[in-house]
């Protein structure tokens with residue numbers, strides 16, 4: 001096979017729903033995209049209702065599957081929006097639905113958006129000190145979460161306290177606590 005020193009770039013100014021059908025089967029190694037966010041950027045490029053997201057996306061993923069080589073990979077940058085204080089489940093539903101269509105769900109990567117608060121990637125060392133328990137938390141983990149979600153004087157419960165890390169940290173941070 002002849003290998004060119006130059007790469008090809010093909011831009012198709014069209015709806016992928018309509019035009020991906022012209023791509024050959026099993027010809028692509030990687031599909032990587034950030035799909036339109038559900039109901040979030042309506043002013044710039046329209047939006048899909050979170051409740052309709054899976055229904056909208058599954059037909060497109062079927063086309064992805066057709067054009068990907070069997071060894072190919074699909075990477076989707078997505079995060080569900082919260083509605084009434086709860087994260088919507090459309091991303092989870094999409095993953096489960098794609099699995100039913102033969103996709104293998106292999107990894108979840110977290111894009112660390114630096115300086116965004118609260119951070120959703122916790123860089124914490126594990127603790128090796130022997131606390132006579134095989135699964136004790138490093139103290140820094142509950143410390144970070146207790147500080148984020150409570151104020152001094154609030155109550156914290158750990159129903160599976162084990163070696164007692166949560167109560168010890170809560171006490172250090174002047175939170176009340178109950179451990180079982």
Ligand SMILES: C[S@@+](CC[C@H](N)C(=O)[O-])C[C@H]1O[C@@H](n2cnc3c(N)ncnc32)[C@H](O)[C@@H]1O
Nearest residue numbers: 014015016017018033034035036037044045046
């Ligand atoms: C989340 S943005 C992707 C941004 C992109 N990753 C970048 O770096 O600019 C989604 C984009 O998909 C486009 N889009 C929405 N529906 C589309 C469709 N059916 N076919 C092709 N593009 C579409 C939107 O206009 C929007 O620009």
